[in-house]
Amino acid sequence: MPFQSRRIARYLGLEGPAAAAAPGLFNSLYQLFLDNDCTLVEVNPLIVTGDGRLVALDAKINLDDDAMFRRPSLRELRDRAQEDELEAQAAELDIAYVNLDGDVGCLVNGAGLAMATSDVDWVSAAGARPCKLLD
Structure with missing residues (x-):
């Protein structure tokens, strides 16, 4: 089944500019997950601003430890404080x-x-x- 970003936007009740922007954001997050051997891609919170824009205020990703040999540049981004x-x-x-x-x-x-x-x-x-x- 293909990734259903528009369906997710409808399910979340997004309207206007937020609904229009959601599929691009969701598809980008999905592609990030696939391209970087992620075990988690989390956006929390994801908000709709007063003027209807969709904004990710914070995010984190977890990478598959067994795939890090393919992602040496990502290893440098590790934040031990977290x-x-x-x-x-x-x-x-x-x-x-x-x-x-x-x-x-x-x-x-x-x-x-x-x-x-x-x-x-x-x-x-x-x-x-x-x-x-x-x-």
Whole structure:
């Protein structure tokens, strides 16, 4: 199915100049995602100004670590100030680590198991929440 940027604009209820600009913005974001091996392209917030223009006030992208050899110029743009210090240290050691606000650490084999563990009712039934996930 082709990318449906006009349909997304209609779904969001955009009108006038914002509706006209939305497909170009959405297509550009989609192309950015494809061309740069992204795992995430996020615009938040995306606003409609008083005069109807569509403006992205902030954005971030995450790149696939396994594809960085194809994107050496993008590696230089990494902003460590935006990263959790422990997560960044773990990434340097090729360890998948997520720092969460909780009180139970989870050492797992695979991201799927980590997500299932954090969603399990017994964790919350015991009055606990995951605080660190280490894969």
